Amino acid sequence: EAQVTQNPRYLITVTGKKLTVTCSQNMNHEYMSWYRQDPGLGLRQIYYSMNVEVTDKGDVPEGYKVSRKEKRNFPLILESPSPNQTSLYFCASSLSGGGLAYEQYFGPGTRLTVT
Amino acid sequence: AQKVTQAQTEISVVEKEDVTLDCVYETRDTTYYLFWYKQPPSGELVFLIRRNSFDEQNEISGRYSWNFQKSTSSFNFTITASQVVDSAVYFCALVGGSQGNLIFGKGTKLSVKP
Numbered sequence: 001e002a003q004v005t006q007n008p009r010y011l012i013t014v015t016g017k018k019l020t021v022t023c024s025q026n027m028n029h030e031y032m033s034w035y036r037q038d039p040g041l042g043l044r045q046i047y048y049s050m051n052v053e054v055t056d057k058g059d060v061p062e063g064y065k066v067s068r069k070e071k072r073n074f075p076l077i078l079e080s081p082s083p084n085q086t087s088l089y090f091c092a093s094s095l096s097g098g099g100l101a102y103e104q105y106f107g108p109g110t111r112l113t114v115t
Numbered sequence: 116a117q118k119v120t121q122a123q124t125e126i127s128v129v130e131k132e133d134v135t136l137d138c139v140y141e142t143r144d145t146t147y148y149l150f151w152y153k154q155p156p157s158g159e160l161v162f163l164i165r166r167n168s169f170d171e172q173n174e175i176s177g178r179y180s181w182n183f184q185k186s187t188s189s190f191n192f193t194i195t196a197s198q199v200v201d202s203a204v205y206f207c208a209l210v211g212g213s214q215g216n217l218i219f220g221k222g223t224k225l226s227v228k229p
Binding site: 033035040041042043044045048058088090092102103104105106108109 | 152159160162206217219220222
């Protein structure tokens, strides 16, 4: 089944404790992206990757890191989480970025709480 | 700058009513793409439609229809004969330029009551 998977789905952590949210897609998509969703703000892009080894900042990259060493994986790293990073996070992938702007397929979401 | 505005924060209708969700966008790109996504209470994001800027034909898919008007920079979504299962948050989104970055509106929460 074609899908985007994220782990963990739920995470409660404390301020400053490094964490990684994994994202994997099995559709051979080139483009991958991370979003956060907050009440009243909709979804905002954190980072995106046009292809392997190519990543760039989205609208709200502060406090986050990403890497794209393999086509299928795009982990989101919070080196020192803070309470303002409490949010619902979505990973997404699409056939390609730019150009024809194919629809993005979203993972199920990761609900992160930082205390 | 690119922007998507969904002026309706929440809409409540009774089952079988028709409802239109508004979406107004801003972009300087001549080539761009518009999308609608649905987020049911379970939380996942479901792709509904993708439309490019050169195709202004309206589209109908079952009870769903979309009206794209470049003259007013709008891409409105109508649900005919709404059902309780249509209750969700609906997002309009825009991709312009070469990066493929999706710019979302803030969403419209639709509640369909029996």
